[in-house]
Amino acid sequence: MFKLLRELRSLVSSIAIIVCVCMSLLNQASQKTALVAAATTTTITTATLGGNGTDYLALLSIKAQITNDPMLVTSSWNDSLHFCLWEGEIPHEMGSLFRLQVLNLTHNLLEGQIPANLSSCNNLRRLSLGYNKFIGNLPIELGSLNQLVHLYMNSNNLSGAIPPSFGNLSSLKLFSISENMLEGSIPNSLGSLKSLRYLSFISNKISGMIPPSIYNISSLTALEARVNLLEGSLPQNLGLTLPNIKRLNLGKNHLSGSIPLSIANASKLEHLILSANKLYPRVAVNFGNLKNLLWLSLFEDGLGTGDANDLNFILTLVNCSKLRILSLDANNFGGVLPNSLVNLSTQHHISGNIPVDFGNLVSLNAVDMSYNRLTGTIPTSIGKLHKIQELGFGKNKLSGEIPSSIGNWTLANQLWLEENDFQGNIPSSLGNCIDLILLHLYGNNLSGSIPREVIGISSLSKSLDLSRNSLTGPIPPEVGSLKTLVELNLSYNKLSGKIPSSLGSCNTLEYLFLDNNSLGGAIPQSLSSLKAIEELGLSHNNLSGEIPIFFEKFPFLRNLNLSFNNLEGEVPVKGVFQNASAISISRNNKLCGGIPVLQLPTCAPKKPRKLIIPIVFGVLGIILASSILILCCLRKMRKQSLVASSLMDSSGNISYRDLLKATNGFSSDNLIGTGSFGSVYKGILHPNEKTIAVKVLDQQNVGASKSFLAECKTLRNIKHRNLIKIISVCASVDFQGNDFKALIYEFMENGSLESWLHPVSQTGTTHKQPKSLNLLQRLGIAIDVASALDYLHNHCHVPIIHCDIKPSNILLDSDMTAHVGDFGLARLLQNRNNEVSHSQNSSVGIKGTIGYAAPGNLQ
Numbered sequence: 001m002f003k004l005l006r007e008l009r010s011l012v013s014s015i016a017i018i019v020c021v022c023m024s025l026l027n028q029a030s031q032k033t034a035l036v037a038a039a040t041t042t043t044i045t046t047a048t049l050g051g052n053g054t055d056y057l058a059l060l061s062i063k064a065q066i067t068n069d070p071m072l073v074t075s076s077w078n079d080s081l082h083f084c085l086w087e088g089e090i091p092h093e094m095g096s097l098f099r100l101q102v103l104n105l106t107h108n109l110l111e112g113q114i115p116a117n118l119s120s121c122n123n124l125r126r127l128s129l130g131y132n133k134f135i136g137n138l139p140i141e142l143g144s145l146n147q148l149v150h151l152y153m154n155s156n157n158l159s160g161a162i163p164p165s166f167g168n169l170s171s172l173k174l175f176s177i178s179e180n181m182l183e184g185s186i187p188n189s190l191g192s193l194k195s196l197r198y199l200s201f202i203s204n205k206i207s208g209m210i211p212p213s214i215y216n217i218s219s220l221t222a223l224e225a226r227v228n229l230l231e232g233s234l235p236q237n238l239g240l241t242l243p244n245i246k247r248l249n250l251g252k253n254h255l256s257g258s259i260p261l262s263i264a265n266a267s268k269l270e271h272l273i274l275s276a277n278k279l280y281p282r283v284a285v286n287f288g289n290l291k292n293l294l295w296l297s298l299f300e301d302g303l304g305t306g307d308a309n310d311l312n313f314i315l316t317l318v319n320c321s322k323l324r325i326l327s328l329d330a331n332n333f334g335g336v337l338p339n340s341l342v343n344l345s346t347q348h349h350i351s352g353n354i355p356v357d358f359g360n361l362v363s364l365n366a367v368d369m370s371y372n373r374l375t376g377t378i379p380t381s382i383g384k385l386h387k388i389q390e391l392g393f394g395k396n397k398l399s400g401e402i403p404s405s406i407g408n409w410t411l412a413n414q415l416w417l418e419e420n421d422f423q424g425n426i427p428s429s430l431g432n433c434i435d436l437i438l439l440h441l442y443g444n445n446l447s448g449s450i451p452r453e454v455i456g457i458s459s460l461s462k463s464l465d466l467s468r469n470s471l472t473g474p475i476p477p478e479v480g481s482l483k484t485l486v487e488l489n490l491s492y493n494k495l496s497g498k499i500p501s502s503l504g505s506c507n508t509l510e511y512l513f514l515d516n517n518s519l520g521g522a523i524p525q526s527l528s529s530l531k532a533i534e535e536l537g538l539s540h541n542n543l544s545g546e547i548p549i550f551f552e553k554f555p556f557l558r559n560l561n562l563s564f565n566n567l568e569g570e571v572p573v574k575g576v577f578q579n580a581s582a583i584s585i586s587r588n589n590k591l592c593g594g595i596p597v598l599q600l601p602t603c604a605p606k607k608p609r610k611l612i613i614p615i616v617f618g619v620l621g622i623i624l625a626s627s628i629l630i631l632c633c634l635r636k637m638r639k640q641s642l643v644a645s646s647l648m649d650s651s652g653n654i655s656y657r658d659l660l661k662a663t664n665g666f667s668s669d670n671l672i673g674t675g676s677f678g679s680v681y682k683g684i685l686h687p688n689e690k691t692i693a694v695k696v697l698d699q700q701n702v703g704a705s706k707s708f709l710a711e712c713k714t715l716r717n718i719k720h721r722n723l724i725k726i727i728s729v730c731a732s733v734d735f736q737g738n739d740f741k742a743l744i745y746e747f748m749e750n751g752s753l754e755s756w757l758h759p760v761s762q763t764g765t766t767h768k769q770p771k772s773l774n775l776l777q778r779l780g781i782a783i784d785v786a787s788a789l790d791y792l793h794n795h796c797h798v799p800i801i802h803c804d805i806k807p808s809n810i811l812l813d814s815d816m817t818a819h820v821g822d823f824g825l826a827r828l829l830q831n832r833n834n835e836v837s838h839s840q841n842s843s844v845g846i847k848g849t850i851g852y853a854a855p856g857n858l859q
Contacts, residue, residue, distance in 0.1 A: 104128040130154040178202035200224040222247040233257025239265035252276040304333035359384035368392035383408040392416040407432040419443035438462040449473035463487040480505035484665035487511040501526040507735030513537040535559040691747040714823040722788035724821035750812035784818035799829040
């Protein structure tokens with residue numbers, strides 16, 4: 001039995017299901033069923049991961065061991081289809097597992113219908129089938145599983161109605177079937193589930209009324225049915241019959257009637273979401289008793305009549321100190337904003353001043369009152385909002401100065417104050433907001449110079465927009481600190497002086513607008529590093545000199561406006577200059593050349609200069625020497641790039657630009673480790689928000705390229721659940737033209753084994769007590785590492801010796817599964833007699849950790 005478990009362990013991450021099969025069925029026929037389930041799950045996992053030839057051979061090997069396949073599960077496993085298209089579903093034999101208590105098949109690609117004979121697993125307590133591709137109806141037979149506590153079937157393609165038999169699941173505490181295509185009404189029988197705590201039907205097509213019996217399940221803490229076709233009104237005693245309710249989410253349905261006054265008695269309520277319904281216009285609920293309320297959403301409900309008293313209910317929210325989000329947009333509220341103001345969303349007709357005691361709402365972390373009719377000034381008490389992260393007062397009629405107390409918001413990351421009538425200087429105290437990623441102050445009457453402290457906020461990455469003000473003086477050189485900024489807009493001001501050369505350090509800029517100022521001098525050569533730029537506006541200034549030729553080489557530039565300056569000389573003809581509609585160069589009277597459609601005068605021929613022959617020969621000599629050097633470098637880079645390219649999976653190449661954004665400019669805040677050959681950063685890869693680990697090679701280290709090449713060679717043809725998975729590689733240049741090499745891995749949430757065995761404090765000293773690892777976790781980690789090494793030594797096409805096994809190179813995922821990583825010193829053995837191939841780098845001499853190496857035991 002141990003041998004069977006050891007062999008199955010290396011197949012797939014979902015092998016726990018197969019272990020259950022083996023433990024439940026002890027005869028030969030049961031073992032065959034287990035192999036069928038293993039084969040099916042392996043197919044699913046392989047299709048998810050992309051797979052390679054070794055997966056194909058592994059699946060055929062499994063099929064060869066199956067001597068009885070009555071359900072023809074493996075009938076499609078042949079050469080006529082790619083192995084990623086081989087079918088997989090839940091075997092009906094699962095119904096024979098009468099001892100099975102937990103069946104969790106979430107996050108796979110399982111298809112077909114849910115087997116009705118799972119009802120024979122009468123000891124089942126948890127059934128989780130979410131995030132697959134199941135179709136058909138919910139089997140009514142599952143209603144007989146009277147010990148079932150947890151039923152989770154989210155994100156499938158299930159259809160039909162909810163079976164009334166599910167009302168017999170007397171032990172059920174969680175029932176979630178969100179994000180399917182279920183129809184019909186909610187069975188009244190579900191009201192019999194007196195132990196139910198969580199009930200969710202989100203994003204289906206369920207219609208009719210919510211049965212009154214549902215509102216009588218006093219144990220319910222969450223009732224969620226957002227985005228359906230439900231109708232009718234809410235019972236007026238709802239707050240009394242659901243005393244434990246914490247989350248009531250019924251938005252985007254066809255509910256009508258008034259909001260029950262009894263909601264005031266649901267003292268545990270945290271989320272009340274009734275938005276996008278057809279509720280009665282008047283809100284008369286006293287929310288004062290809801291001390292735990294975090295989120296109140298009533299947007300787009302047709303609430304309000306435009307009367308002056310529409311917003312009186314906000315007065316009752318004074319005691320809701322935990323409230324973070326109040327969303328009331330797209331209603332018909334009128335009246336003056338009361339002094340009990342909390343976080344309101346957009347699209348109201350609210351007028352009046354911001355209350356002077358606004359700063360007393362110290363728990364607020366997001367405020368958006370844009371697109372209203374607020375007047376007066378921002379009170380200085382606003383500085384008390386130490387927890388604020390986002391604040392929006394944009395597009396109102398506010399005036400006066402921006403209070404300096406706004407600099408107390410050290411946690412703020414987005415600030416919108418645009419299109420008001422603010423006057424005076426930009427407060428330099430804003431420089432204390434060191435986490436800002438967006439700052440919009442455009443469309444006001446701000447004057448004075450741009451504070452160095454503000455334009456030097458290095459965290460700004462989304463947008464800094466100070467346009468359409470009356471700002472004067474030069475652009476501070478601290479602008480070079482904005483190394484991760486995407487948009488910088490300083491247009492329509494009164495700025496003077498030269499464009500600072502430090503602006504060239506902002507090499508992630510995609511949108512740069514400096515037009516309609518009084519900037520002079522030549523366009524600095526340092527701007528040649530802005531290779532990510534898409535739109536560049538420099539018009540209506542006093543710029544002189546020639547148009548820089550490097551604009552031709554900007555690959556993403558699609559809009560260049562240089563008009564109304566004093567530029568002279570020849571207009572380039574390549575890149576963006578090939579498209580007359582993409583450039584504007586009018587009112588530069590000394591320009592010549594360019595493409596014919598521009599109709600500029602022909603440039604006069606340049607006069608020959610003395611000493612041209614010696615210069616030519618000197619240049620030719622330099623070119624010859626450089627060519628030889630470049631050829632050598634290219635040959636080496638080609639070798640590396642060929643190996644690196646073989647690692648690319650279906651996710652495609654990941655560019656330097658993608659990694660720069662993912663790691664917030666390789667910020668030190670994202671640094672999770674350093675090693676001999678480089679640094680590792682945590683990143684969020686867009687657009688799918690995938691968490692990754694990026695190992696950036698230190699190109700100054702002579703061994704880094706060899707390490708990169710060795711790791712690529714090693715990882716391109718191996719795959720094992722206990723080896724760190726490489727997602728992609730990046731062999732490119734950065735925005736300064738320097739070589740850049742990086743390896744992109746799956747992120748391991750629990751860090752390295754070293755951090756569990758020998759945790760280090762922030763001061764660099766070792767803690768007296770290590771993190772807690774129980775006996776099963778220790779044994780599991782040891783088996784995981786042994787399985788990985790056994791695979792590397794005995795089951796690879798070319799045996800691999802890791803050469804640097806130590807706790808810091810053993811990484812743990814969210815399930816505490818161990819993964820061996822860092823193959824920078826690995827060696828490939830061409831011969832089975834373990835003699836090192838002469839074609840590989842010889843490991844004569846000691847490799848890996850020098851001196852004492854921790855044995856990595858789990859004591």
